[in-house]
Amino acid sequence: MEEFKITQAGQWPRLKSIAAEIRDTNFRELLDSERAARYRLEAAGLYLDYSRNLVTDEVVELLAGLARESPLAAHREALFRGETINTTEQRPVLHTALRAAREDLQADGLGELAGKIEAQLTRVREVSERIRAGEWLGVTGKPVRDVVNLGIGGSDLGPKLACEALKEFAHERIRCHFLSNVDGEPIRSTLRGLDPETTLVIVSSKSFTTHETLLNAETAAHWFKDRLGMENPYASPHFIAVTAAPAKAMQAGIPEDRILLFEDWVGGRYSLWSSIGLTIAVTAGHENFLRMLEGARQMDIHFRSEPPVRNMPVILALLGIWYANFLDAESHAVIPYCERLAQLPSYLQQLDMESNGKSVTFSGENVSQATGPIVWGLTGTNSQHSFFQLLHQGTHLVPVDFIGIGEDGLSSPEHHRVLLANMIAQSAALMEGRKSGKLPPWRNFPGNRPSNVLLLDRLAPETFGALIALYEHKVFVQGSLWNINSFDQWGVELGKELAQRLLDDGDDARDFDGGARALLDRLRW
Numbered sequence: 001m002e003e004f005k006i007t008q009a010g011q012w013p014r015l016k017s018i019a020a021e022i023r024d025t026n027f028r029e030l031l032d033s034e035r036a037a038r039y040r041l042e043a044a045g046l047y048l049d050y051s052r053n054l055v056t057d058e059v060v061e062l063l064a065g066l067a068r069e070s071p072l073a074a075h076r077e078a079l080f081r082g083e084t085i086n087t088t089e090q091r092p093v094l095h096t097a098l099r100a101a102r103e104d105l106q107a108d109g110l111g112e113l114a115g116k117i118e119a120q121l122t123r124v125r126e127v128s129e130r131i132r133a134g135e136w137l138g139v140t141g142k143p144v145r146d147v148v149n150l151g152i153g154g155s156d157l158g159p160k161l162a163c164e165a166l167k168e169f170a171h172e173r174i175r176c177h178f179l180s181n182v183d184g185e186p187i188r189s190t191l192r193g194l195d196p197e198t199t200l201v202i203v204s205s206k207s208f209t210t211h212e213t214l215l216n217a218e219t220a221a222h223w224f225k226d227r228l229g230m231e232n233p234y235a236s237p238h239f240i241a242v243t244a245a246p247a248k249a250m251q252a253g254i255p256e257d258r259i260l261l262f263e264d265w266v267g268g269r270y271s272l273w274s275s276i277g278l279t280i281a282v283t284a285g286h287e288n289f290l291r292m293l294e295g296a297r298q299m300d301i302h303f304r305s306e307p308p309v310r311n312m313p314v315i316l317a318l319l320g321i322w323y324a325n326f327l328d329a330e331s332h333a334v335i336p337y338c339e340r341l342a343q344l345p346s347y348l349q350q351l352d353m354e355s356n357g358k359s360v361t362f363s364g365e366n367v368s369q370a371t372g373p374i375v376w377g378l379t380g381t382n383s384q385h386s387f388f389q390l391l392h393q394g395t396h397l398v399p400v401d402f403i404g405i406g407e408d409g410l411s412s413p414e415h416h417r418v419l420l421a422n423m424i425a426q427s428a429a430l431m432e433g434r435k436s437g438k439l440p441p442w443r444n445f446p447g448n449r450p451s452n453v454l455l456l457d458r459l460a461p462e463t464f465g466a467l468i469a470l471y472e473h474k475v476f477v478q479g480s481l482w483n484i485n486s487f488d489q490w491g492v493e494l495g496k497e498l499a500q501r502l503l504d505d506g507d508d509a510r511d512f513d514g515g516a517r518a519l520l521d522r523l524r525w
């Protein structure tokens with residue numbers, strides 16, 4: 001991996017000096033329709049308006065120059081060609097291959113993967129179609145009505161978001177439930193409302209070692225035993241596993257013909273395109289799952305072919321770098337104006353923070369600038385009535401992504417107009433602000449607060465796929481310019497190990513710090 005030090009790039013000093021002046025620039029005055037026409041992009045059914053950012057043409061050009069000077073283009077090719085870019089785990093990163101056409105793979109020298117990927121997709125099709133057709137029968141011969149996905153992180157967030165986003169296409173009889181936390185209440189209360197004869201559990205885990213998922217699976221297995229008097233529920237048609245570790249699923253008792261596979265070169269947080277998307281195909285139908293993959297592929301083609309200033313993921317990434325590295329913004333808010341995208345902020349938290357929440361470079365040196373921001377958000381208009389006060393008048397600089405849907409067949413024209421009017425008004429209010437000598441200071445709005453507006457023509461499988469791929473590539477570009485590995489997640493390990501130590505041997509807890517010991521005493525551990 002070619003090493004790149006962003007702080008030593010030719011553009012860095014000039015960007016630093018402009019940043020010192022930029023807060024005093026009144027962007028409201030620059031916001032004419034000519035700027036709006038220049039600062040917009042369209043790709044794969046998405047429209048990006050980035051005119052309300054704290055950037056001038058010079059800043060955009062310098063940021064684009066930074067991207068050109070960096071090894072981004074080579075790194076991007078290495079991604080698509082399946083080179084070992086996840087260096088700390090010695091793996092390629094090939095979620096893009098899951099949505100590529102056979103000829104794309106052949107052109108990239110990955111032709112041998114095509115058969116494997118197609119076979120896995122065929123399994124998703126067969127299983128989802130049998131479930132949807134009422135042909136997947138439980139032990140008492142009744143068809144499945146409720147599908148319970150047990151998984152956490154990437155084995156939960158992507159499918160859960162997609163099933164909700166594609167609600168318009170949802171099967172009228174089958175309901176999917178997503179259980180992730182090891183908290184025993186959600187699984188108990190969900191199962192209490194279900195009929196075991198018509199329930200199918202999908203154990204979704206790339207590693208098949210994740211404690212939360214395996215304990216939830218055990219609880220579900222006990223429920224089947226108690227309610228249906230089954231000897232071995234795992235061996236019954238009430239359990240399916242989706243995993244990259246089939247031997248572990250078989251050890252747990254799930255037979256090979258009920259295990260759907262994916263490869264270890266699919267990162268957990270990039271796995272909704274793989275067999276992990278089974279619940280998406282069950283909910284919205286396999287054709288719509290394929291449409292989602294095609295939308296992502298269109299974004300891949302755009303990302304791979306357009307120069308930095310016309311490249312939507314690159315522009316979003318560069319704006320994020322501008323705020324994080326030059327204007328000291330520590331967080332980034334994502335506000336979808338659509339309840340079906342309510343899970344998007346949680347999904348993006350894992351995608352962005354697990355990928356770019358790093359402080360050492362590829363070669364293990366400490367980074368010399370900030371990396372990934374704290375990502376947060378909530379749907380509009382709900383968020384307007386909770387934290388928007390801080391966005392408008394607080395002391396933190398928080399760049400915002402507003403996400404809206406052009407036409408929404410599931411809403412009514414009246415509701416939709418109100419929703420979109422609010423979104424546009426918020427973006428304008430943040431930038432324009434309002435100052436008047438006649439008003440007391442607490443009624444003034446400083447303005448000059450940046451935001452992007454992303455519009456999806458419709459919330460269709462294709463545009464949804466393109467939206468997720470857009471953010472995946474944005475995160476990739478930032479990781480590449482920051483010279484960090486966006487595809488490992490070693491930072492999640494220590495907490496897991498300590499919890500295991502506590503569980504394995506209570507006495508070991510004596511080695512923990514005084515605060516932990518006091519807590520354990522109070523809990524009578």
Ligand code: F6P
Nearest residue numbers: 153154155205206207210268492
């Ligand atoms: O602990 C973090 C993590 O490894 C995520 O990266 C992953 O998405 C999640 O746990 C679940 O992992 P698995 O799919 O292997 O159960």
